[in-house]
Amino acid sequence: MNYKTIVVHVDATPQAHERTVLAGIIARSQQAHLIGTATAPLSNLYEASRRIIGALERFDTHSRSLDVSCERRLSDHDIQTNLILQARQADLLVLSQSSADHDDSGLPPDLPEHVALHSGRPVLIVPCTGTYLHLDQHALVAWDGSRAATRAVADALPLLRHSQRVTLVMLNPSPQSSIHAGKPGADIAIFLARHDIQVQVLAHTAALGMSVGEALLSLTEKLNADLLVMGAYGHPRWNEIVLGGATRTLLRSMTLPVLMSH
Incomplete structure (x- = not known):
């Protein structure tokens, strides 16, 4: 039995590319459907949406280049709620380790642990530095x-x-x-x-x-x-x-x- 649905957190931070690449590799090897989910808060909807939509477009382009079944989702929930809700409809959630400069990213510093403890789904956490292109060795x-x-x-x-x-x-x-x-x-x-x-x-x-x-x-x-x-x-x-x-x-x-x- 393989994973059938994988969700990856998409945002405009530098770490988004590495986790999106790894999520795509896993989805291809598992023949899974890949969902890129992002959050655009209502408090700063225009600017946030512009940057986030660009990130979702990059996710979409990369996923399709791998010939992976994919879709993108934009939510106005807070990021923790969105990831928990999306994870509960999937087999695996991929997100990044909290960065030391999380204040600049706007992400909650306890995001990985909060989602891992509340989602009821396995969470694959990718280090915030480095490149990871396989999990099969x-x-x-x-x-x-x-x-x-x-x-x-x-x-x-x-x-x-x-x-x-x-x-x-x-x-x-x-x-x-x-x-x-x-x-x-x-x-x-x-x-x-x-x-x-x-x-x-x-x-x-x-x-x-x-x-x-x-x-x-x-x-x-x-x-x-x-x-x-x-x-x-x-x-x-x-x-x-x-x-x-x-x-x-x-x-x-x-x-x-x-x-x-x-």
Whole structure:
């Protein structure tokens, strides 16, 4: 089973091109319909619409050059509401990591985590710097047996099937962390094998003083991974986002695309 509908966030920031390119590559490999969604607030409708419509036209031109089924959508909702609503009608949402100069972009600084925690759909977050043209070489899956990790693995199946290599990493595992023969990671590895995904299970002990997020980033670099799959740990409380430490570290310091589910 492939993704059938992919939504990508389109705006006039420099990061829009990289995430649009990657979303188009995924849509082509998955034979999915690609939707470019943008927001033009009513408070500054004319100027915002002029810039946003230009961005949507560039999205449309690029997507059609890839021979990808596509459409563009312009919303007057606030950006968070628009992305959440669009994501709920899709299989995957692609957006960018918050940039350090988010004040200049006009984007909410907590946009990726807000959407990941509220949309109910997997979110592929693309680093705000760098170029990413593939996700099919080596996927690293962070596994701890939690609900969020379980959801992330299931949501990532279409990408994992296309990856040449998949490594499932368990950080600081205990013998009790598996229900299958007491071997950590064996149960989820069997689940993935039944989906025709062969994985290497890696039990890794983080260096002294290194956080889970830091250990994961270190491993992605060491293993030359091009995709990290993990659960988004956090609790939406009223208008506040309370994130787990690993999620916060990854969103701040990510160096590769990360698929998160909550």
